[in-house]
Amino acid sequence: MLFESDKVMFEIYRETEYSGQYRVVYFTELQDHNKETEINHALAGEHFFDGFIKNYRKDEAKEIIASLLTRLNSGEHVDPRDVERALGDHMA
Numbered sequence: 578m579l580f581e582s583d584k585v586m587f588e589i590y591r592e593t594e595y596s597g598q599y600r601v602v603y604f605t606e607l608q609d610h611n612k613e614t615e616i617n618h619a620l621a622g623e624h625f626f627d628g629f630i631k632n633y634r635k636d637e638a639k640e641i642i643a644s645l646l647t648r649l650n651s652g653e654h655v656d657p658r659d660v661e662r663a664l665g666d667h668m669a
Contacts, residue, residue, distance in 0.1 A: 583631065583669070584605075584629040584630065584632055584669035585604075585605050585606060585629065585631075585635055585669075586603070586604040586627075586629050587601055587603045587604065587627065587629070587630060587642070588602055588619050588624065588625075588626070588627040589601050589625045589627070589642065589645070589649075589660065590619050590623060590624055591622055591623040591625060592618070592622050593621065593622055593623050594621055594622075598650050599646050599649040600619075600622070600646070601642050602615050602616070602618070603639075625649075625657060626660045626661075628661070628664075628668055629668065629669035630664065630667050630669060631666075631669045634667065637667065641663050641664055642660075642664070644663075645659075645660055645663060
């Protein structure tokens with residue numbers, strides 16, 4: 578059983594007001610100085626995928642997410658199920 582501190586909540590979204598680029602926000606890692614801004618950007622965007630990654634080996638999961646964002650932003654079609662498959666055991 579994972580505790581809240583053992584996982585990181587994230588969302589992948591597409592900006593609709595700025596560049597139209599896909600971005601990720603790691604909600605549970607936000608600090609007071611950027612929390613409101615980052616949450617507002619995500620809320621204003623178009624939701625693509627959200628979930629939790631395990632805190633254990635989260636850097637590997639973040640690299641996978643970064644590579645998926647690169648693919649999305651280069652115009653490649655990526656389905657939300659592809660995100661879940663790519664993250665595999667990193668999902669909490």
